[in-house]
Amino acid sequence: MESDERSKAKDEVYRRIGRNMLLFQRVEQMLKALLNNAQFVGTVSDIKQLKESGPKPDRRMLGELIRPLVENHLTPLDLPPPPPAVGREISFSFKITFEHSPEERHDFQTQLEALVAERNEFVHHLLPKLQLSSIEGCQRASAGLEEQRARILPVRDRVRDLLGRLIESRKVLKENTVTIVEELGRQFEVQRAAEAVLQNQMTTAVPPVPASRTIEKK
Numbered sequence: 564m565e566s567d568e569r570s571k572a573k574d575e576v577y578r579r580i581g582r583n584m585l586l587f588q589r590v591e592q593m594l595k596a597l598l599n600n601a602q603f604v605g606t607v608s609d610i611k612q613l614k615e616s617g618p619k620p621d622r623r624m625l626g627e628l629i630r631p632l633v634e635n636h637l638t639p640l641d642l643p644p645p646p647p648a649v650g651r652e653i654s655f656s657f658k659i660t661f662e663h664s665p666e667e668r669h670d671f672q673t674q675l676e677a678l679v680a681e682r683n684e685f686v687h688h689l690l691p692k693l694q695l696s697s698i699e700g701c702q703r704a705s706a707g708l709e710e711q712r713a714r715i716l717p718v719r720d721r722v723r724d725l726l727g728r729l730i731e732s733r734k735v736l737k738e739n740t741v742t743i744v745e746e747l748g749r750q751f752e753v754q755r756a757a758e759a760v761l762q763n764q765m766t767t768a769v770p771p772v773p774a775s776r777t778i779e780k781k
Contacts, residue, residue: 597722598632599618602658603656657736
C-alpha cells in the first residue's frame with residue numbers, strides 16, 4: 564500500500580500534467596482565433612451566410628498553424644489579399660498584419676516550432692518517461708513539468724498579445740467600415756438626385772417630335 568506522501572506527490576504530478584496540457588491547447592486555440600479573424604475576402608452574401616451558419620470548425624493541428632501565421636501576418640510588407648471575382652455584389656477584403664523585425668519574426672517562429680515539438684513529445688511520449696513508483700520519481704516529474712510550464716508561458720503571452728491587438732484592430736476596422744458604408748450611401752443618394760435632375764432637364768429641353776401627318780391627294 565502506497566504512503567499518503569507518495570499518493571499526494573503523484574496527484575501533484577497529475578495536476579501539473581493536466582495544467583500543461585491545457586496550456587498547450589490554449590495556445591492552439593488562440594492561434595486559430597488569430598488566423599480565422601485576421602483576414603477576410605468575400606461579398607455581402609458571404610458575410611450574411613457567415614452570420615447565419617457561424618464559422619466552420621478549424622481542424623488544423625498545432626503544427627499546421629505556424630507557417631500561415633508567420634508568412635501571412637508577421638510580414639507587414641506582404642501584399643493585401645486578392646479581391647473577390649468581379650460580380651454584381653459589393654465585396655470586402657481585409658488583412659491584418661503585425662509589425663516584426665526580421666530578428667523578432669525569426670525568434671517568434673523558433674519559439675513556436677519548439678513549442679510544437681515539445682507538445683508532440685508531451686502527448687505521445689510522456690507516459691513511458693514517468694517514474695512515479697517513488698516519492699523522488701514523483702518530485703523529478705513535478706519539477707520537469709514546472710520547467711515545461713515556464714517554457715510555454717512566454718509563447719502563450721506573446722500569442723495572447725497578438726490576439727489582443729487583433730481584437731483592437733477589428734474594432735477600428737468595424738468603425739471605419741460603418742463610416743465608409745454611410746458615406747457611400749450618401750454619395751449614392753446624391754448621385755440619384757443629380758441623375759433625376761439631369762433627366763428632368765433633358766426632358767424639358769428636348770422639344771417634342773411633331774406627329775406625322777398624311778396629306779390626302781385631291
